[in-house]
Amino acid sequence: MQPSLKHYADYLRMAFELNLCSLVEIIDWADKLITEYDHPENWMIELSTSADKHPLDVIHLLYLIPGEPDLDISLKLLIAKLGQIYPRLLPDNGRFAKPVHSKLLRSLYHLILDHSSCDKLRGAIYQIDMDLDYVEQGYGDWSVIQQDYEELLATSYDYQ
16 A cells, blocks of 8 residues: 555654654655645645744644544554664663663554554564563573564565
């Protein structure tokens, strides 16, 4: 299925909330849409001119973009972005997740619990969360986390 504008908006909202994309990326997306449409919609213009808006206002604008949401598609776009930013997860001190990765993975886990119906995606994120706890407690080595992470990234290859 081809992602819609609503899917991209939800993806950008989640990526912005998780610090995987910047306000500049959101504005660039809106600017690109404005150039592609003969009659841009108000929300496109609103996003395009949101450089001085509070981040919560930008999140709210993205949330209100019309269309039928499909958070599984939006989450796969998010996972694809995650893979671009962090193609590999390297351990800190041999077995601990770097704080930025740990926070991101925990946030992703909480996001998926509330929103996704895609069992494969949910299972991959759950597995990382569970194995991260085990590895950090001394059961197993980091290669388990890297394997889990590669399986997570594989869920979004079609959305690269």
